[in-house]
Amino acid sequence: MSKQIFISGLTLLSVLFATATGGSAELAPGVSTLTIKRIERTKAPASTNNRQVASASERSMAYVRQGLAAQKSGNDRLALEYYYLAVKLDRTNAVAFMAAGNLLGDTDEGISCMKAAALLFQRQENQQGYELATSWLAEHGASE
Known part of the structure; x- marks a missing residue:
């Protein structure tokens, strides 16, 4: 059962990456474009106020910090x-993609997450994050 939950989480990360990159990413097995369209329809409206966006971003980073603490204690x-x-809360959270990619390692999902992080860091003009993600990809034999 836990393996199934783990795989579902990876599939959802893949779908979220695909929607964050405009559907240009390779989808996980069993994920259709209909799934992505359904996710696209549930996106928050473009007219959200800045306080809501900041709040979602802050909560998303809080989840990343909790994830890092869980990983440090050995609960991957x-x-x-x-x-x-x-990532579900803020699909532009490159740090979350980077942390997930680092945790998943040399798997297809790990490399996809790190590629998402590199792309998002590049779009956000975060040179340090971009360099970290691309050097990780190079060390693991993957190109950007």
Whole structure:
């Protein structure tokens, strides 16, 4: 059962990455474009106020911090759940994608998460984050 939950979380991370990049990412097995369209329809309206956006971003980073704490204590499954919640709350949270990618390592999902982090850092003009993500990808034999 826990393996199924873990795989579902990875699939959802993949779907969230695909929607964050405009659907240009490779989808996880079993994920259709209909799933992405359904997620697109549930996006928050573009006219949200800045306080709501800041609040979502802050809560997302709180999930990342909880995930890092869980990972440090040896609970990788809980850490991945926190990273998933962070990405679900703020799909532009490059730090969450980076943390998930680092946790998942040399798997397809880990590399996809790190590629998402690199892309998001690049879009946000965060040179340090971009360099960290691309060097991780190079160390793991993956290109950007």
